[in-house]
Amino acid sequence: MKPLGYSLIVSLLLSACAQTSPKVESQAPVAPAPAVAAQLVLPNIELTDALLYEILLTDIASQRGHKALAAEGSADLTSKTRDPRIAKRAAQLALESGDMNKAVVALRQWRELEPTSPLAGRMLATILLRGGKLDEAQAELALVLQGSEDQGGARFVQLFQLVAGYPDKTAVLKLMRNLTEPYSQVAEARWALAQTAVLANDNALGLSEVKAARGLNPEWDMAVSLEAQLLLKTEPKQALELLQRYLERHADARDIRLQYARALLEQKQYQAAREQFQRLSKENPESAELAFAIALISLQMNDLKGAETQLQEALSKGNQNQDAVRYYLAQLSEAKENSAEAIARYREVQGGEHYFPSRLRVAHLLAKSDKLDEAQRVLHETEAANNQQRAQLVMYEAQLLREAMRAEEGYQVLQQGLLKLPNHTDLLYETAMAADKLEKYEAAEQLLRKLMQLKPDHAHAYNALGYSFLARNVRIEEGVQLVEKALQLAPNDIAIMDSVGWGYFRSGKLDDSIAMLRKAYASNPDPEIATHLAEVLWAKGDKEEANKLLRDSLKANPDNALLQATIKKLAGQ
Numbered sequence: 001m002k003p004l005g006y007s008l009i010v011s012l013l014l015s016a017c018a019q020t021s022p023k024v025e026s027q028a029p030v031a032p033a034p035a036v037a038a039q040l041v042l043p044n045i046e047l048t049d050a051l052l053y054e055i056l057l058t059d060i061a062s063q064r065g066h067k068a069l070a071a072e073g074s075a076d077l078t079s080k081t082r083d084p085r086i087a088k089r090a091a092q093l094a095l096e097s098g099d100m101n102k103a104v105v106a107l108r109q110w111r112e113l114e115p116t117s118p119l120a121g122r123m124l125a126t127i128l129l130r131g132g133k134l135d136e137a138q139a140e141l142a143l144v145l146q147g148s149e150d151q152g153g154a155r156f157v158q159l160f161q162l163v164a165g166y167p168d169k170t171a172v173l174k175l176m177r178n179l180t181e182p183y184s185q186v187a188e189a190r191w192a193l194a195q196t197a198v199l200a201n202d203n204a205l206g207l208s209e210v211k212a213a214r215g216l217n218p219e220w221d222m223a224v225s226l227e228a229q230l231l232l233k234t235e236p237k238q239a240l241e242l243l244q245r246y247l248e249r250h251a252d253a254r255d256i257r258l259q260y261a262r263a264l265l266e267q268k269q270y271q272a273a274r275e276q277f278q279r280l281s282k283e284n285p286e287s288a289e290l291a292f293a294i295a296l297i298s299l300q301m302n303d304l305k306g307a308e309t310q311l312q313e314a315l316s317k318g319n320q321n322q323d324a325v326r327y328y329l330a331q332l333s334e335a336k337e338n339s340a341e342a343i344a345r346y347r348e349v350q351g352g353e354h355y356f357p358s359r360l361r362v363a364h365l366l367a368k369s370d371k372l373d374e375a376q377r378v379l380h381e382t383e384a385a386n387n388q389q390r391a392q393l394v395m396y397e398a399q400l401l402r403e404a405m406r407a408e409e410g411y412q413v414l415q416q417g418l419l420k421l422p423n424h425t426d427l428l429y430e431t432a433m434a435a436d437k438l439e440k441y442e443a444a445e446q447l448l449r450k451l452m453q454l455k456p457d458h459a460h461a462y463n464a465l466g467y468s469f470l471a472r473n474v475r476i477e478e479g480v481q482l483v484e485k486a487l488q489l490a491p492n493d494i495a496i497m498d499s500v501g502w503g504y505f506r507s508g509k510l511d512d513s514i515a516m517l518r519k520a521y522a523s524n525p526d527p528e529i530a531t532h533l534a535e536v537l538w539a540k541g542d543k544e545e546a547n548k549l550l551r552d553s554l555k556a557n558p559d560n561a562l563l564q565a566t567i568k569k570l571a572g573q
Contacts, residue, residue, distance in 0.1 A: 042083060058093075084114035103127050118144055122162060129166050138175050145179065153188030156180065157222075160192040169200040187217035194226060206230055219249070221256055228259060236267050254280065261293075270301045288317035292325060299328065308332050327354035330361065339365045356382070356389055360396055367400045375400055391417065391427045398434065411438055425455050429464070436468055444468065459489035459496060467499040476506045494524045498532060505536045514540065527557045531566040538570050546570065 087110035107124040114120060121144040128137035141162075145155055159179065166172045176196040183189035194209035207230045213223040224246050231239035243260040247253060261276035274297045281290040295310035308329065315325045330345035343365050349358035359382040366375035379397050384390040394417030401410035414431040421427055432447035445468075451461040466482025469475040480503040486496045501516035517533040530553035537546040550570075554563045 042085075082113060084110065084117075087113045088117075088120070100127055100131055104131075122158075126162060129163065134166075134171055134175050138178060141175075141179055145183070153186055156183070156186065156188035156192040160195050163196065164199060169196075172196055173200040173202065184212075185216065187213040187220060187223065190216065191220075191223050191226065198226075198230070203230055203233065221246070221250070221253055225256060225259055228263065232263055232266070236263070239263060240267065254283070265297065270297050273297055274301070286317060288314045288319035291317060292319050292321075295325075295328065299331075304332055304335055321352060323349045323352040323354050327358055330358065334361070334365070339369060356385070356392075360392075363396065363400065367404065372400060372404050387421055387424060388426075391421055391424045394421075394427060395430045398430065402434070407434065407438060410434060411440075423454055425451055425458065428454070429458075429461060432461075432464060436464070441468065441472070457489055459486045459493060462486035462489070463493075463496045463499050466503065470499065470503050470506050473506060476503070479503055480507055494520050494526070494529070497523075498526075498529045501536070502532050505532070505539070510536060510540050525553065525556070527553050527560045527563050531562055534566060534570070538573070543570075 087106070093106075104124065104127055107120060107127060111117065111120040111124060121140050125137045125140040125144065128134075128140060141159065145159070160176075163172050163176065173196050176193050180186075180189040180193045190209045190213035194206045194213060197203070197206035197209060207227065210223055210227045210230065214220065214227060217223060224242065228239040228243050231242065240260070240263055243256060243263060246256055247260060250256065257276060257280055261273050261280065264270075264273035264276060274294055277290055277294045277297065281287060281294060284290060291310045291314040295307045295314060298304075298307035298310060311325050311329050311332070315322065315329070319325050326345055326348045330342045330349070333339075333342035333345055343362050346358040346362045346365075349355055359378060363375040363378045366372070366378065376397055379393050382393060384393060394413060398410035398413045398417075401407070401413060411431070411434045414427065414434055417427055418424075418431055428447050428451045432444045432451065435441075435444035435447065445465060448461050448465040451458055455461070462482045463486035466479045466486065469479030470483070480500075483496060483499040483503050487493070487500050490496055497516055497520035501513045501520060504510075504513035504516060513536045514533070517529060517536060521529045521533055530549055534546040534550045537543075537549065547567075547570075550563060550567050554560065554567065557563060
């Protein structure tokens with residue numbers, strides 16, 4: 001037969017294969033080839049019966065899922081025909097077979113037969129990167145860059161996308177330095193190096209390179225965006241000024257304006273951020289997401305009316321996260337002290353991250369309205385996603401019962417919860433605290449000892465048991481050891497400092513006690529710490545300072561019963 005018959009059949013077969021195997025090029029995530037490809041140099045060979053049979057056999061093997069057999073057949077055909085189209089197909093089939101060594105061989109053959117194909121080079125580089133062969137990949141990428149002049153700077157953007165997923169970011173940075181070194185006057189090359197430096201946590205190099213990129217192309221939005229992103233970490237004012245100046249020259253740069261709005265929000269410049277989001281919303285009136293963003297900013301600004309208007313807009317425009325919108329609308333209803341409306345809105349939240357907190361809020365509001373039984377029913381009917389949420393439901397129910405002066409029932413709920421979650425550390429701690437308040441000291445100690453075994457670094461378990469001894473003035477030496485252990489685990493915890501100070505007082509170490517309690521009180525002028533420090537000062541003989549401390553604390557906390565009781569106690573001594 002004439003060569004034309006061979007060429008036509010190969011083209012038809014490859015076209016059919018492409019329809020049945022669309023996943024080939026997804027094996028290598030690379031940018032498309034230029035729109036105008038170089039003319040292929042095709043072999044002048046005869047389509048013999050044997051050759052046609054082998055082509056058809058390879059195609060049938062591929063269609064029936066025998067990828068390895070198809071890859072071998074295509075590789076053999078490539079050697080026989082030296083046809084770049086068959087070489088391309090052989091590379092695709094080798095990739096589909098999962099044999100990366102064969103894929104490398106096939107890709108090299110394809111590139112040899114079609115040296116002008118940037119796709120072959122990029123795919124080969126991708127496979128080499130996946131195999132950790134950076135030196136070989138660098139050589140291939142260097143060839144791709146040399147042969148892509150018609151793509152201009154876009155080739156470096158594609159290059160960064162190609163290497164960004166490689167796990168060893170330091171090695172990739174070295175590779176990118178080598179590849180971009182000959183192109184120091186190309187803005188996109190400096191940008192690609194900057195992006196790679198950021199991936200390698202070298203922000204200083206990233207900033208230096210992106211500034212160089214902007215120097216070469218001052219109005220390039222991608223360089224402006226990256227420079228602002230890096231400046232926000234160290235010089236937020238400069239970042240905002242950079243974005244603002246760019247927008248003055250390019251008012252329609254939507255992505256930059258969105259970045260500017262988010263940067264303002266990050267810097268807590270709520271008014272300015274809202275103005276930028278409002279401008280974006282005017283340009284995109286159907287955007288529910290922008291309406292939602294404006295609503296959240298309005299909430300931060302305590303503009304409840306504005307927030308509600310925007311939330312309703314987001315709801316009507318079909319915000320992707322309708323449950324989030326309903327949750328914040330319910331929050332607004334709570335802020336307006338409209339409990340019935342808030343409950344109804346919280347109940348409308350049916351899924352997502354806001355479902356669980358919505359159910360807790362419904363229970364809280366019902367309990368607040370003296371509907372504790374209904375609140376408990378809501379908690380019992382709530383679907384928990386994991387053990388943490390299951391424990392939270394138990395602890396929340398116990399809290400509601402405790403607030404309703406039904407502490408014993410709350411303790412029973414916690415105990416029932418522990419039957420299902422016996423080793424849940426938060427639940428163990430809460431149950432121990434409830435037992436201690438009900439003067440079930442032995443039960444509390446058992447729970448806390450178990451918690452210490454499960455989590456030896458749980459500082460508050462040691463503190464709780466130690467302080468229980470100290471508060472009851474029993475087992476003082478052991479109590480001091482426990483709270484000191486807690487302080488070793490959490491040296492900056494104010495409550496634990498207070499416990500240690502009180503332990504020193506119980507041990508007769510008044511100077512040590514005063515020093516520790518002063519440190520705690522300076523960090524947090526809590527009424528309980530004030531009463532402890534006042535008692536120690538009184539015992540030390542500094543009655544005037546003790547009285548002044550209590551009066552000052554009572555002025556700041558006029559309804560505190562503990563302060564009032566301590567003042568009365570010391571006055572009677």
